Amino acid sequence: MRSFLSAVLIVLAAVLVPLGAISTWTKTEIGDRDRYVSAMAPLAGNDAVRTAVATRVTDAIMTNIDVGPLQAPVASLVGGAVRSFTTTSAFQGVWNTANRAAHASVEAALTQNGGGNNVRIDLAPAIEQIKNELEAQGVPFANEIPVEPTDLTVVESTKLGPVRTVFRWLQRIGVWGAIAVPVVAVGAVFAAPRRRRALIGVGLGLAVGAVVLHVLVAVGRSLTLDGLPADSDPAAAGAVYDALTDSLSAAAWGVLAFGLLLALGAWLTGRRLRRERPETEAPRPGPESAGSPGRS
Numbered sequence: 001m002r003s004f005l006s007a008v009l010i011v012l013a014a015v016l017v018p019l020g021a022i023s024t025w026t027k028t029e030i031g032d033r034d035r036y037v038s039a040m041a042p043l044a045g046n047d048a049v050r051t052a053v054a055t056r057v058t059d060a061i062m063t064n065i066d067v068g069p070l071q072a073p074v075a076s077l078v079g080g081a082v083r084s085f086t087t088t089s090a091f092q093g094v095w096n097t098a099n100r101a102a103h104a105s106v107e108a109a110l111t112q113n114g115g116g117n118n119v120r121i122d123l124a125p126a127i128e129q130i131k132n133e134l135e136a137q138g139v140p141f142a143n144e145i146p147v148e149p150t151d152l153t154v155v156e157s158t159k160l161g162p163v164r165t166v167f168r169w170l171q172r173i174g175v176w177g178a179i180a181v182p183v184v185a186v187g188a189v190f191a192a193p194r195r196r197r198a199l200i201g202v203g204l205g206l207a208v209g210a211v212v213l214h215v216l217v218a219v220g221r222s223l224t225l226d227g228l229p230a231d232s233d234p235a236a237a238g239a240v241y242d243a244l245t246d247s248l249s250a251a252a253w254g255v256l257a258f259g260l261l262l263a264l265g266a267w268l269t270g271r272r273l274r275r276e277r278p279e280t281e282a283p284r285p286g287p288e289s290a291g292s293p294g295r296s
Contacts, residue, residue, distance in 0.1 A: 002193050009188035009204045012196070013181055017209025017215055019170075021179030021251045025175040026167055029247055030110070033103045036244075037096055043243050044095040050086040052152060052236035053095075057082045057126050065141055082130055094125045098270040107127065107154025110167045120151040152231055181206075196270050210256035217245050217252070 029035050043049045067074045070074035085091055102121045102176045109119045127147050170177075185202045192198030225234050236294050 002191055006188045006192035006198050007201070008192060009184050010089075010201045013188060013202060014183045014205035014209040016177060016181045016184060017206055017255055018180050018213040019173070020179070021213055021248055021255075022216070023170040023173040023177040024175045025248050026170045026244075029244070030106065031171060033100060036103050036106065037100050038097040039243050039246065040240070041082075041092070041096055043239055044086075044092045046236075046239045048233065048235035048239050050083070052093075052233035053123060053126065054079065054082045054086055055233070056150060056152050057123050059131065060123070060127060060148075061130065061145055064146050064148070065144050067141055077139070078130070078134070081134060085126070085130055085133065091126070094129055097125055098122055110164060111171075112133060120153045123150045123152055124148060152236075156186035196266050200263045200270075203259045203261070203266065206259030207256050207263070208259075210252045210254075210259060211250065213252040213255070217248050220245070 029039060058075065061078050061082075062071070062075045065074070096120050102119070104117050124147055127145065127150060127296070131142055131145045131147060134145070137170050186201055189195050189198045192201075221238065225238055
Protein backbone atom coordinates (compact mmCIF):
# COMPACT_ATOMS: atom_id res chain seq x y z
CA MET A 1 0.00 0.00 0.00
CA ARG A 2 2.86 2.39 0.84
CA SER A 3 4.53 1.65 -2.49
CA PHE A 4 1.28 2.27 -4.34
CA LEU A 5 0.70 5.56 -2.51
CA SER A 6 4.25 6.69 -3.27
CA ALA A 7 3.83 5.85 -6.96
CA VAL A 8 0.57 7.81 -7.11
CA LEU A 9 2.24 10.83 -5.50
CA ILE A 10 5.16 10.64 -7.92
CA VAL A 11 2.76 10.70 -10.88
CA LEU A 12 0.86 13.57 -9.27
CA ALA A 13 4.09 15.54 -8.82
CA ALA A 14 4.92 15.03 -12.49
CA VAL A 15 1.48 16.31 -13.50
CA LEU A 16 1.76 19.30 -11.19
CA VAL A 17 5.04 20.49 -12.74
CA PRO A 18 3.48 21.90 -15.96
CA LEU A 19 0.21 22.73 -14.21
CA GLY A 20 1.91 24.62 -11.40
CA ALA A 21 4.32 26.45 -13.71
CA ILE A 22 1.57 27.63 -16.07
CA SER A 23 -0.85 28.59 -13.28
CA THR A 24 1.88 30.64 -11.58
CA TRP A 25 2.73 32.23 -14.93
CA THR A 26 -0.87 33.23 -15.61
CA LYS A 27 -1.15 34.80 -12.17
CA THR A 28 2.21 36.53 -11.75
CA GLU A 29 3.36 37.19 -15.33
CA ILE A 30 0.23 37.80 -17.37
CA GLY A 31 -1.96 38.98 -14.51
CA ASP A 32 0.56 41.52 -13.21
CA ARG A 33 0.94 44.66 -15.37
CA ASP A 34 4.46 45.58 -14.21
CA ARG A 35 5.83 42.10 -14.82
CA TYR A 36 4.10 41.98 -18.19
CA VAL A 37 5.76 45.28 -19.22
CA SER A 38 9.13 44.03 -17.95
CA ALA A 39 8.80 40.86 -20.04
CA MET A 40 7.91 42.86 -23.15
CA ALA A 41 10.53 45.61 -22.67
CA PRO A 42 13.48 43.77 -24.32
CA LEU A 43 11.47 43.46 -27.54
CA ALA A 44 12.16 47.12 -28.25
CA GLY A 45 15.57 45.91 -29.44
CA ASN A 46 14.25 42.97 -31.47
CA ASP A 47 14.72 43.43 -35.24
CA ALA A 48 11.49 41.65 -36.16
CA VAL A 49 9.47 43.80 -33.75
CA ARG A 50 11.16 47.00 -34.94
CA THR A 51 10.41 46.11 -38.55
CA ALA A 52 6.75 45.32 -37.79
CA VAL A 53 6.33 48.57 -35.85
CA ALA A 54 8.04 50.63 -38.56
CA THR A 55 5.89 49.09 -41.29
CA ARG A 56 2.65 49.59 -39.39
CA VAL A 57 3.44 53.18 -38.38
CA THR A 58 4.58 54.14 -41.89
CA ASP A 59 1.44 52.67 -43.45
CA ALA A 60 -0.76 54.48 -40.91
CA ILE A 61 0.93 57.82 -41.58
CA MET A 62 0.86 57.52 -45.36
CA THR A 63 -2.80 56.46 -45.32
CA ASN A 64 -3.72 59.81 -43.76
CA ILE A 65 -1.70 62.15 -45.97
CA ASP A 66 -1.80 62.82 -49.70
CA VAL A 67 1.05 64.64 -51.40
CA GLY A 68 0.13 63.73 -54.97
CA PRO A 69 3.03 62.72 -57.20
CA LEU A 70 5.43 62.97 -54.24
CA GLN A 71 3.68 60.13 -52.39
CA ALA A 72 6.41 57.56 -53.09
CA PRO A 73 9.43 59.71 -52.07
CA VAL A 74 7.55 61.00 -49.03
CA ALA A 75 6.72 57.43 -48.02
CA SER A 76 10.42 56.61 -48.29
CA LEU A 77 11.27 59.64 -46.15
CA VAL A 78 8.70 58.75 -43.51
CA GLY A 79 9.75 55.09 -43.51
CA GLY A 80 13.37 56.05 -42.97
CA ALA A 81 12.41 58.38 -40.12
CA VAL A 82 10.31 55.69 -38.46
CA ARG A 83 13.02 53.02 -38.77
CA SER A 84 15.56 55.44 -37.36
CA PHE A 85 13.26 56.23 -34.46
CA THR A 86 12.89 52.54 -33.53
CA THR A 87 16.64 52.39 -32.85
CA THR A 88 16.61 55.25 -30.30
CA SER A 89 16.20 55.16 -26.54
CA ALA A 90 13.00 57.19 -26.95
CA PHE A 91 11.41 54.22 -28.70
CA GLN A 92 12.03 52.11 -25.58
CA GLY A 93 9.92 54.52 -23.54
CA VAL A 94 7.19 54.60 -26.16
CA TRP A 95 7.23 50.80 -26.37
CA ASN A 96 6.91 50.42 -22.60
CA THR A 97 4.05 52.93 -22.47
CA ALA A 98 2.23 51.17 -25.30
CA ASN A 99 2.59 47.78 -23.64
CA ARG A 100 1.42 49.08 -20.29
CA ALA A 101 -1.77 50.17 -22.02
CA ALA A 102 -1.92 46.90 -24.02
CA HIS A 103 -1.97 44.80 -20.87
CA ALA A 104 -5.69 45.48 -20.55
CA SER A 105 -6.31 44.01 -24.01
CA VAL A 106 -4.25 40.93 -23.13
CA GLU A 107 -6.37 40.24 -20.06
CA ALA A 108 -9.59 40.96 -21.97
CA ALA A 109 -8.64 38.60 -24.79
CA LEU A 110 -7.82 35.79 -22.36
CA THR A 111 -10.74 36.21 -19.97
CA GLN A 112 -13.67 37.79 -21.83
CA ASN A 113 -15.77 36.14 -24.52
CA GLY A 114 -16.29 37.98 -27.78
CA GLY A 115 -14.49 38.59 -31.07
CA GLY A 116 -13.48 42.18 -30.43
CA ASN A 117 -10.92 41.50 -27.72
CA ASN A 118 -7.80 41.06 -29.83
CA VAL A 119 -4.37 41.32 -28.25
CA ARG A 120 -3.15 44.58 -29.74
CA ILE A 121 -0.55 47.27 -29.10
CA ASP A 122 -1.53 50.87 -29.85
CA LEU A 123 1.28 52.61 -31.75
CA ALA A 124 -0.23 56.10 -31.54
CA PRO A 125 2.54 57.27 -29.15
CA ALA A 126 5.12 56.30 -31.77
CA ILE A 127 3.26 58.24 -34.46
CA GLU A 128 3.20 61.28 -32.20
CA GLN A 129 6.95 61.06 -31.69
CA ILE A 130 7.58 60.73 -35.43
CA LYS A 131 5.30 63.67 -36.13
CA ASN A 132 7.24 65.83 -33.67
CA GLU A 133 10.57 64.84 -35.20
CA LEU A 134 9.40 65.59 -38.74
CA GLU A 135 8.02 68.94 -37.64
CA ALA A 136 11.36 69.75 -35.98
CA GLN A 137 13.09 68.94 -39.29
CA GLY A 138 10.80 71.38 -41.09
CA VAL A 139 9.04 68.80 -43.25
CA PRO A 140 6.03 70.69 -44.75
CA PHE A 141 3.36 67.96 -44.43
CA ALA A 142 4.32 66.90 -40.89
CA ASN A 143 1.66 69.02 -39.21
CA GLU A 144 -1.01 67.23 -41.26
CA ILE A 145 -0.23 63.83 -39.76
CA PRO A 146 -3.12 62.84 -37.45
CA VAL A 147 -2.28 61.01 -34.25
CA GLU A 148 -4.92 58.29 -34.15
CA PRO A 149 -5.12 54.83 -32.54
CA THR A 150 -3.03 52.49 -34.68
CA ASP A 151 -3.09 48.88 -33.56
CA LEU A 152 -0.43 46.25 -34.01
CA THR A 153 -2.46 43.04 -33.56
CA VAL A 154 -0.51 40.21 -31.97
CA VAL A 155 -3.23 37.57 -31.42
CA GLU A 156 -6.75 37.33 -32.80
CA SER A 157 -9.25 36.77 -30.01
CA THR A 158 -11.48 34.47 -32.06
CA LYS A 159 -8.68 31.88 -31.92
CA LEU A 160 -8.59 31.94 -28.11
CA GLY A 161 -12.04 30.51 -27.38
CA PRO A 162 -10.90 27.13 -25.97
CA VAL A 163 -8.09 28.82 -24.04
CA ARG A 164 -10.21 31.23 -22.01
CA THR A 165 -11.85 28.69 -19.70
CA VAL A 166 -8.53 27.01 -18.98
CA PHE A 167 -6.83 30.37 -18.44
CA ARG A 168 -9.43 31.53 -15.93
CA TRP A 169 -9.17 28.22 -14.10
CA LEU A 170 -5.38 28.42 -13.95
CA GLN A 171 -5.50 31.99 -12.65
CA ARG A 172 -7.65 30.80 -9.76
CA ILE A 173 -5.06 28.13 -8.90
CA GLY A 174 -2.25 30.69 -9.05
CA VAL A 175 0.97 29.92 -7.19
CA TRP A 176 -0.63 27.08 -5.22
CA GLY A 177 0.01 24.71 -8.10
CA ALA A 178 3.75 25.36 -7.91
CA ILE A 179 3.77 25.12 -4.11
CA ALA A 180 2.10 21.73 -4.31
CA VAL A 181 4.94 20.21 -6.37
CA PRO A 182 7.60 19.97 -3.61
CA VAL A 183 4.95 19.08 -1.01
CA VAL A 184 3.72 16.13 -3.06
CA ALA A 185 7.29 15.09 -3.97
CA VAL A 186 8.38 15.02 -0.32
CA GLY A 187 5.23 13.07 0.55
CA ALA A 188 6.08 10.49 -2.11
CA VAL A 189 9.51 9.94 -0.59
CA PHE A 190 8.30 9.64 3.02
CA ALA A 191 5.45 7.32 2.02
CA ALA A 192 7.76 4.90 0.22
CA PRO A 193 9.20 1.83 2.00
CA ARG A 194 12.37 2.31 -0.08
CA ARG A 195 13.08 6.01 -0.03
CA ARG A 196 16.15 6.01 -2.22
CA ARG A 197 14.19 4.30 -4.97
CA ALA A 198 11.40 6.83 -4.42
CA LEU A 199 13.92 9.66 -4.83
CA ILE A 200 14.88 8.24 -8.20
CA GLY A 201 11.20 8.07 -9.14
CA VAL A 202 10.56 11.63 -8.00
CA GLY A 203 13.54 12.91 -9.98
CA LEU A 204 12.42 11.15 -13.14
CA GLY A 205 8.83 12.28 -12.58
CA LEU A 206 9.93 15.92 -12.29
CA ALA A 207 12.00 15.55 -15.45
CA VAL A 208 9.02 14.11 -17.34
CA GLY A 209 6.84 16.97 -16.12
CA ALA A 210 9.43 19.47 -17.33
CA VAL A 211 9.50 17.86 -20.77
CA VAL A 212 5.69 18.06 -20.92
CA LEU A 213 5.93 21.76 -20.03
CA HIS A 214 8.37 22.29 -22.89
CA VAL A 215 5.99 20.55 -25.28
CA LEU A 216 3.03 22.63 -24.09
CA VAL A 217 4.98 25.87 -24.63
CA ALA A 218 5.93 24.75 -28.14
CA VAL A 219 2.36 23.72 -28.99
CA GLY A 220 1.05 27.03 -27.65
CA ARG A 221 3.49 28.90 -29.88
CA SER A 222 2.34 26.98 -32.94
CA LEU A 223 -1.34 27.60 -32.18
CA THR A 224 -0.70 31.31 -31.53
CA LEU A 225 1.11 31.84 -34.82
CA ASP A 226 -1.50 29.82 -36.72
CA GLY A 227 -4.20 32.13 -35.35
CA LEU A 228 -2.62 35.40 -36.51
CA PRO A 229 -4.58 37.86 -38.64
CA ALA A 230 -3.52 38.00 -42.30
CA ASP A 231 -1.80 41.38 -41.92
CA SER A 232 0.29 40.39 -38.89
CA ASP A 233 4.02 39.70 -38.89
CA PRO A 234 4.69 36.09 -37.75
CA ALA A 235 8.29 36.90 -36.79
CA ALA A 236 7.22 39.76 -34.52
CA ALA A 237 4.36 37.72 -33.02
CA GLY A 238 6.76 34.84 -32.40
CA ALA A 239 9.16 37.19 -30.63
CA VAL A 240 6.32 38.46 -28.44
CA TYR A 241 5.25 34.91 -27.56
CA ASP A 242 8.83 33.89 -26.74
CA ALA A 243 9.28 36.94 -24.50
CA LEU A 244 6.08 36.23 -22.59
CA THR A 245 6.85 32.53 -22.13
CA ASP A 246 10.55 32.94 -21.36
CA SER A 247 9.95 32.34 -17.65
CA LEU A 248 8.09 29.11 -18.47
CA SER A 249 10.97 27.87 -20.62
CA ALA A 250 13.47 28.77 -17.88
CA ALA A 251 11.37 26.93 -15.29
CA ALA A 252 11.15 23.86 -17.52
CA TRP A 253 14.93 23.72 -17.99
CA GLY A 254 15.53 24.25 -14.27
CA VAL A 255 13.12 21.51 -13.19
CA LEU A 256 14.48 19.14 -15.85
CA ALA A 257 18.07 19.63 -14.62
CA PHE A 258 17.06 19.30 -10.96
CA GLY A 259 15.01 16.16 -11.59
CA LEU A 260 17.76 14.40 -13.54
CA LEU A 261 20.42 15.36 -10.97
CA LEU A 262 18.19 14.13 -8.15
CA ALA A 263 17.57 10.79 -9.84
CA LEU A 264 21.24 10.37 -10.78
CA GLY A 265 22.45 11.29 -7.30
CA ALA A 266 20.09 8.84 -5.61
CA TRP A 267 21.06 6.06 -8.03
CA LEU A 268 24.82 6.63 -7.60
CA THR A 269 24.44 6.76 -3.81
CA GLY A 270 22.63 3.42 -3.86
CA ARG A 271 25.34 1.80 -5.98
CA ARG A 272 28.09 3.06 -3.70
CA LEU A 273 26.33 1.75 -0.60
CA ARG A 274 25.83 -1.65 -2.21
CA ARG A 275 29.53 -1.84 -3.02
CA GLU A 276 30.62 -0.82 0.47
CA ARG A 277 28.22 -3.12 2.36
CA PRO A 278 30.20 -6.43 1.89
CA GLU A 279 33.32 -4.74 3.28
CA THR A 280 31.68 -3.20 6.35
CA GLU A 281 29.43 -6.10 7.40
CA ALA A 282 30.95 -8.97 9.42
CA PRO A 283 30.74 -12.38 7.71
CA ARG A 284 28.02 -14.61 9.02
CA PRO A 285 29.14 -17.90 10.65
CA GLY A 286 28.85 -20.96 8.47
CA PRO A 287 26.93 -24.09 9.43
CA GLU A 288 30.09 -26.03 10.45
CA SER A 289 31.46 -23.41 12.80
CA ALA A 290 28.06 -22.76 14.31
CA GLY A 291 27.32 -26.42 15.05
CA SER A 292 30.70 -27.90 16.21
CA PRO A 293 33.20 -26.98 18.94
CA GLY A 294 36.47 -25.38 18.02
CA ARG A 295 39.53 -27.60 17.51
CA SER A 296 42.75 -27.18 19.44
